[in-house]
Amino acid sequence: MKLFDVYPLYDIEPVKGFGTYVYDASGNRYLDLYGGHAVISIGHAHPTYVEAISRQVSQLGFYSNSVKNRLQQELADRLGDLSGLNDYQLFLINSGAEANENALKLASFHNNRTAVLALHKGFHGRTSAAVRATDNLKIQAPINRGVEVTYADLDDLDAIRALLHTHKYTAFIAEAIQGIGGIHIADGKALLQVRQWCRETDTVFISDEIQCGYGRSGRFFAFQEIPDLEPDIVTVAKGMGNGFPIGGVLIHPRFKAWHGMLGTTFGGSHLACAAGIAVLQVMEKEKLIDKAGQLGTYLMDALKDIPGLVDVRGRGLMIGIELDSPVAALRKTLLFEKHIFTGSSSDPNVIRILPPLTIQKVQLNEFVQVFTELLSTTPAL
Ligand SMILES: Cc1ncc(COP(=O)(O)O)c(C=O)c1O
Numbered sequence: 001m002k003l004f005d006v007y008p009l010y011d012i013e014p015v016k017g018f019g020t021y022v023y024d025a026s027g028n029r030y031l032d033l034y035g036g037h038a039v040i041s042i043g044h045a046h047p048t049y050v051e052a053i054s055r056q057v058s059q060l061g062f063y064s065n066s067v068k069n070r071l072q073q074e075l076a077d078r079l080g081d082l083s084g085l086n087d088y089q090l091f092l093i094n095s096g097a098e099a100n101e102n103a104l105k106l107a108s109f110h111n112n113r114t115a116v117l118a119l120h121k122g123f124h125g126r127t128s129a130a131v132r133a134t135d136n137l138k139i140q141a142p143i144n145r146g147v148e149v150t151y152a153d154l155d156d157l158d159a160i161r162a163l164l165h166t167h168k169y170t171a172f173i174a175e176a177i178q179g180i181g182g183i184h185i186a187d188g189k190a191l192l193q194v195r196q197w198c199r200e201t202d203t204v205f206i207s208d209e210i211q212c213g214y215g216r217s218g219r220f221f222a223f224q225e226i227p228d229l230e231p232d233i234v235t236v237a238k239g240m241g242n243g244f245p246i247g248g249v250l251i252h253p254r255f256k257a258w259h260g261m262l263g264t265t266f267g268g269s270h271l272a273c274a275a276g277i278a279v280l281q282v283m284e285k286e287k288l289i290d291k292a293g294q295l296g297t298y299l300m301d302a303l304k305d306i307p308g309l310v311d312v313r314g315r316g317l318m319i320g321i322e323l324d325s326p327v328a329a330l331r332k333t334l335l336f337e338k339h340i341f342t343g344s345s346s347d348p349n350v351i352r353i354l355p356p357l358t359i360q361k362v363q364l365n366e367f368v369q370v371f372t373e374l375l376s377t378t379p380a381l
Pocket of ligand 1: 037095096097098100123124125126175179180208209210211212237238
């Protein structure tokens with residue numbers, strides 16, 4: 001059987017990883033500044049994580065959501081404590097798209113509406129309503145287009161106010177820092193204003209923290225940089241499981257559950273919870289959220305000294321480096337010659353830096369040195 005060929009692949013195969021490095025079969029070591037799409041939060045093969053998953057799978061890897069699973073409550077308690085969202089309720093699934101899909105469903109159950117307001121350049125996943133809310137027609141199949149979605153710009157608040165006051169939108173969904181769109185920090189005042197209009201019009205405000213959340217920005221959630229912003233729903237995935245598929249929908253207490261409202265076979269399995277709990281333990285013990293903030297500022301300051309860059313932006317360890325020409329060739333050189341993984345974005349001129357939160361200064365220095373040299377010696381890039 002052939003694999004369905006949807007991914008353009010680099011000719012490289014990591015076979016093991018440790019900390020911020022991955023290794024191929026020949027033993028070559030690669031610095032991981034991308035964490036496999038911002039997924040690796042506590043580093044590859046962290047001993048606490050390996051031990052927790054190994055122990056859990058040897059006891060009970062899975063049973064269904066029709067029986068008690070105390071690990072789900074432990075995960076919820078730890079997540080509430082570390083994020084400060086203790087009064088929210090947690091629904092567990094397996095991926096980011098599923099988190100947003102369920103968030104949009106909850107919104108629609110709540111206000112009985114069907115249209116969605118999303119932002120230009122946003123990315124929310126590949127499932128039906130989530131991909132429709134994603135500003136990229138190319139990845140929407142005709143079957144996805146049944147949901148009515150309007151894409152707006154946060155700097156056109158008049159338009160957003162008018163749209164929301166039609167009272168037809170079930171939800172407004174946005175990333176506090178757009179990831180795939182090229183690392184764009186949403187304007188805090190504008191988001192607060194939209195939040196207010198959502199309240200007035202009973203539109204559900206969904207904060208998609210799948211990429212920018214879980215400590216990456218230097219706060220547990222990137223929206224927490226904006227004082228008093230209180231989303232109705234927060235969606236998480238990626239860093240939550242450090243590679244184990246797990247996602248979560250954090251739901252404001254004013255939303256009431258009823259049996260059968262949402263459901264999943266695999267979501268919240270024993271093994272997924274063990275992974276999720278280990279991630280939170282390590283994040284807390286190693287103070288990774290504060291470190292992400294400090295190291296991000298350190299790296300951005302160093303990058304801003306490099307001549308010729310159009311922009312360096314981001315928060316914490318979620319950084320976009322913008323050049324005045326496409327970065328694909330430069331990223332290939334970084335990977336194949338310098339053995340450094342970086343990320344692309346939907347903007348061809350932007351490199352995304354999303355390393356494990358356990359990265360050290362010495363590794364950031366290594367990158368800055370290599371990057372500076374490359375830019376100065378290869379002007380054609
Ligand atoms: C902001 C955001 N939302 C949702 C998703 C979808 O997550 P997943 O690929 O786990 O379905 C992504 C994935 O890149 C993302 O960056």
